[in-house]
Amino acid sequence: MRFSETGFNLEIDLSTGNVERVETDPGLTELHLGGLGTNARLLWDRVPPDVEPFSPDNLLILSAGLLVGTHAPGANRTIVSTISPQTLFMAYSMMGGFFAPELKHAGYDKVIIRGKSPKLTYLWINNDKVEIRDASHLRGKGACETAELIRRELGEPKAQVAAIGMAGENRVFFASIEHGRSSASRLGIGAVMGDKGLKAIAVRGTKDINIARPAEFMEFCNGVLKYIEVRDKKPVPGVMPILAGLGSPQEMKLIDEEWHTTNFMWGNSRTRRRDFWTKEIEEKWRGTQESVRKRLISCHNCPMKCGATISAPGVSTYMMKCFSKLTYTMAAYSDLDFGFRIAQRATEYGVDAYSAPQVMAFGLELREAGILSEQDMEGMPSDNEGKFYWLLDRIVRREGIGDVLADGTYWAAKRIGKGADAYAHNNIKKHEQLPLKLGMLNPVYFLMYSTGEKSNITQIEGQFPQAPFATKEEREDFVKDWIHVPHERFKQYLLDWEFRGERSNPYYPTVEMSCEIVDWQEMMHYIDDALGMCAGLSSFPLKPPYHVHNYPQIISAAAGIDIDEAALTKITRRNRTLVRAVNNRRGLTRDDERPPEDHWKKRFPELEAKLLDEYYKFKGWNKRGIPTRESLCGLGLDDVAEDLAKRGMLTPEEGVPPPQGSVG
Amino acid sequence: MKAEKKKRIVKTIRVDVDKCNGCRACEVVCSAFHASPKYSSNNPERSRIRVIHEPLRDIYVPVYAGEYSAAECAGRDKYTIDGKDYDECAFCRASCPSRPLFTEPDSGLPLKCDVCESDPPLDEPMCVQWCLNDALVYEEREEEVEEEAATREELETGLESLANKYGMQKMLDTVARISKKG
Ligand code: SF4
Ligand code: SF4
Ligand code: SF4
Numbered sequence: 113m114r115f116s117e118t119g120f121n122l123e124i125d126l127s128t129g130n131v132e133r134v135e136t137d138p139g140l141t142e143l144h145l146g147g148l149g150t151n152a153r154l155l156w157d158r159v160p161p162d163v164e165p166f167s168p169d170n171l172l173i174l175s176a177g178l179l180v181g182t183h184a185p186g187a188n189r190t191i192v193s194t195i196s197p198q199t200l201f202m203a204y205s206m207m208g209g210f211f212a213p214e215l216k217h218a219g220y221d222k223v224i225i226r227g228k229s230p231k232l233t234y235l236w237i238n239n240d241k242v243e244i245r246d247a248s249h250l251r252g253k254g255a256c257e258t259a260e261l262i263r264r265e266l267g268e269p270k271a272q273v274a275a276i277g278m279a280g281e282n283r284v285f286f287a288s289i290e291h292g293r294s295s296a297s298r299l300g301i302g303a304v305m306g307d308k309g310l311k312a313i314a315v316r317g318t319k320d321i322n323i324a325r326p327a328e329f330m331e332f333c334n335g336v337l338k339y340i341e342v343r344d345k346k347p348v349p350g351v352m353p354i355l356a357g358l359g360s361p362q363e364m365k366l367i368d369e370e371w372h373t374t375n376f377m378w379g380n381s382r383t384r385r386r387d388f389w390t391k392e393i394e395e396k397w398r399g400t401q402e403s404v405r406k407r408l409i410s411c412h413n414c415p416m417k418c419g420a421t422i423s424a425p426g427v428s429t430y431m432m433k434c435f436s437k438l439t440y441t442m443a444a445y446s447d448l449d450f451g452f453r454i455a456q457r458a459t460e461y462g463v464d465a466y467s468a469p470q471v472m473a474f475g476l477e478l479r480e481a482g483i484l485s486e487q488d489m490e491g492m493p494s495d496n497e498g499k500f501y502w503l504l505d506r507i508v509r510r511e512g513i514g515d516v517l518a519d520g521t522y523w524a525a526k527r528i529g530k531g532a533d534a535y536a537h538n539n540i541k542k543h544e545q546l547p548l549k550l551g552m553l554n555p556v557y558f559l560m561y562s563t564g565e566k567s568n569i570t571q572i573e574g575q576f577p578q579a580p581f582a583t584k585e586e587r588e589d590f591v592k593d594w595i596h597v598p599h600e601r602f603k604q605y606l607l608d609w610e611f612r613g614e615r616s617n618p619y620y621p622t623v624e625m626s627c628e629i630v631d632w633q634e635m636m637h638y639i640d641d642a643l644g645m646c647a648g649l650s651s652f653p654l655k656p657p658y659h660v661h662n663y664p665q666i667i668s669a670a671a672g673i674d675i676d677e678a679a680l681t682k683i684t685r686r687n688r689t690l691v692r693a694v695n696n697r698r699g700l701t702r703d704d705e706r707p708p709e710d711h712w713k714k715r716f717p718e719l720e721a722k723l724l725d726e727y728y729k730f731k732g733w734n735k736r737g738i739p740t741r742e743s744l745c746g747l748g749l750d751d752v753a754e755d756l757a758k759r760g761m762l763t764p765e766e767g768v769p770p771p772q773g774s775v776g
Numbered sequence: 777m778k779a780e781k782k783k784r785i786v787k788t789i790r791v792d793v794d795k796c797n798g799c800r801a802c803e804v805v806c807s808a809f810h811a812s813p814k815y816s817s818n819n820p821e822r823s824r825i826r827v828i829h830e831p832l833r834d835i836y837v838p839v840y841a842g843e844y845s846a847a848e849c850a851g852r853d854k855y856t857i858d859g860k861d862y863d864e865c866a867f868c869r870a871s872c873p874s875r876p877l878f879t880e881p882d883s884g885l886p887l888k889c890d891v892c893e894s895d896p897p898l899d900e901p902m903c904v905q906w907c908l909n910d911a912l913v914y915e916e917r918e919e920e921v922e923e924e925a926a927t928r929e930e931l932e933t934g935l936e937s938l939a940n941k942y943g944m945q946k947m948l949d950t951v952a953r954i955s956k957k958g
Contacts, residue, residue: 326815330815334905415797421831
């Protein structure tokens, strides 16, 4: 019997209509756990670097993590992986909600989709019965609308549906896959789904998930809930409200947006409005939020309430989470009411709420600068909010200028020329970033921005405070119950970190410390992404219930594979290195690893070079950011080393097998 | 049989639908608790509490599995509360042929909430313990009731109707399977 996983993947070829249930190798679980780890292995094995994102040979993988479907609170993530049309590297995006647990209960760990259907279709997975069904009547329908229609036509109110909207159908480079209150938004995954002619996947499952050591596992789960209860009553003092508690940032619950609105940039990541937040604004926004928010809601088996049902007068009800509440508002220099309204349309269209608003603001900047002409914008209304609706409608249909903007700021600027690339100023690896522009370089953040394979800061940061605490007392207080650190010395790094003077940014934390801090934070995300655990209960918030010390036992008790901290660290490093290798093979090198030039005002080229050098070394990569043969073989990825060497991506010395016995 | 006045503990789970966030933790833990061995598997389909939820209509109603009913009701209930129309039978606890709710997925046998009967007894039922949002709150109160033990005849009718619906063989198989597991 397989524990914690089903042991089966569903392989779908949309070109031939072939459907296969394939037993997986339990050895792969021991090597990679599951989720992102095994997804990376599949992409490495089956998607060679010459495969374009919109090739039938590109895979679209929707995977439930290893712990999904067990009783572990918060284990509900679907990890979607493919090759991104925007970055041309491996894309992965996690979505919460209820899809992944349902998939597990239907008897599958992953759905692996290849090929392309000539007609728009949807997939209906009902336990052992799998059908590819016609979806031509769903063309152009909104993502939430589609889910409702499918549930109705199947007569299955309990089916969980992941669907794309018009943006995905039309291969918008920042199209998302939507699933109720959640979405896999980043890196254009929805465009690949649309390219495959797949409108939606509906799933219903009624099978058991088995636990290897039930009593022990249950004790951990109870412990996690107890911890959440206690932690909930003890917000971390001295940090902004969204970082004080557990869960994803509590945007739906909190009204106080002083921090975002006065620190994040407005427009096309342009203007900081330090004085924006006033008592009047707070009252107005409170009124808006409280009137449209019907209920705070959660994901499968999680006590937190990070999402909300939103019902604004005149627009259909939808569900929202997190920061999308502010991205449209701020891109348009508008107010919260507009944000809630346009987000409804954007959710039905299925676009990434980080990229889409920025792309639209970028388009308007280009118009103002005269780079885009009046003809380019023919028919655009004159009012500010109307412009955003107009642009959104064009983009998701790829009509006129919308067709250009639908490729995102990087590629749009290339197509437009005339100096437009100066306006695509907020990208890493061709991908739009959060609108943050800061003063002093923070060495830890420099490394995370540069090297994060997800190209999204929230998917790598979390465990170490973003800024030093002001006083010694606060620091001492913070480290008191900081059981999460992988090693006691991390506490000292924090205790010594100050706002000014010798032990402050950018030279403190030192280069060595920064490497360790980044590595720890990233490790937690890779564990979560393999397990399907929500980052909101683990890698993202400070002092979460899951951490590097209890995870090995939880995983062992659930899956029956015996691992300790060292083994878990090694698995994580293996997964992380494999994702890097997939990308190296597609051309990723050091040159791609740079935050936007204007991310910090004060930059330190020498220090930055040293940070990258040392971090690469720490990770077992060469100076160009490619894993060395030694580190690959040490992780049991000999075949990967072989392949990279054959492609001439490792220099001759790096290509030489290590002397016997030098790696463990 | 003569009715006697007796004291008994009435176990109540108070359901506050306004506090439900639709997380289904109650379903998860109920099915895990009733797995055998305890907690060895989980499958909301086997849960004795199901959360009827339609997020877009803001409907969240945790419903406990009650008695098995051999035939569906002649008349159906449909509620409107606070301007929201609830589906037919939405609040009914019966395991009934009109709908797939509260039946074991493999045997089709009915499920019923036993308030987590166990030895030693739990402080609180599992679904209540796992509902951190206090949508489910456990209460015990003492009541004087006229106790009438179920007669043998009644029990037999119950079994008979089950056998009628599911077939004797299926029932016997399931009993055999359950006792093997236990
Ligand atoms: S913490 Fe929030 S986002 Fe994460 S699983 Fe729970 S409800 Fe969902
Ligand atoms: S555990 Fe509580 S909040 Fe969650 S679905 Fe059940 S009743 Fe609702
Ligand atoms: S009280 Fe126990 S048996 Fe009844 S629904 Fe809750 S967990 Fe299940």
